[in-house]
Amino acid sequence: METWDAIRARRNVRTYADRPIGEADLERILEAARRTPSSMNSQRWDFVLVTGRESLRRLAGVWRGAGHVAEAAAAIALVAPAVDEARTRESIQYDLGQATMSIMLAAADAGIGSGHAAVENQPLAREVLGFPEDHFCAWLIALGYPGDRPLRPLRAPSRRPFKEVVHPERW
């Protein structure tokens, strides 16, 4: 897919076809994550790739909005150091947001759908994923071929109007 098409075709996909994602595609999606820019190139992230059905089903329990993870072909857990300082925490979240978009666009490029999930139950996430005590699982990104319809550029995305959000020169 062209980059512009991938940007317009990405949408949250929460129902998945019963079709595995090939290793080369998963590797490319993770490589996109690894290449993401970060504040001072600090790369305060680790990516745990989960494809086992039992683990995916358990991960679906980390938050009431994570149910879609259960039937995904795979999920990438974004794991980061737990820090107290607010500014650093915000900076890590900014970087993780960029990594998320890298993952989602690389997936869309290959026709693979993706869906965010927040993580509330950290002990459960740690039990399934095995990350260290001084880290936390910030987000899950479920991946899978769409179960509803293939990814195609959306004509009218559910977004505030261009003229409302874009301010030429000054607000």
Ligand SMILES: Cc1cc2nc3c(=O)[nH]c(=O)nc-3n(C[C@H](O)[C@H](O)[C@H](O)COP(=O)(O)O)c2cc1C
């Ligand atoms: C920070 C963030 C957290 C999100 N958490 C969840 C979630 O826990 N569960 C979920 O189903 N969707 C989640 N979403 C998906 C949003 O609801 C979705 O991106 C938004 O409604 C726009 O829809 P679109 O992605 O299809 O364009 C999250 C998105 C973001 C950016």
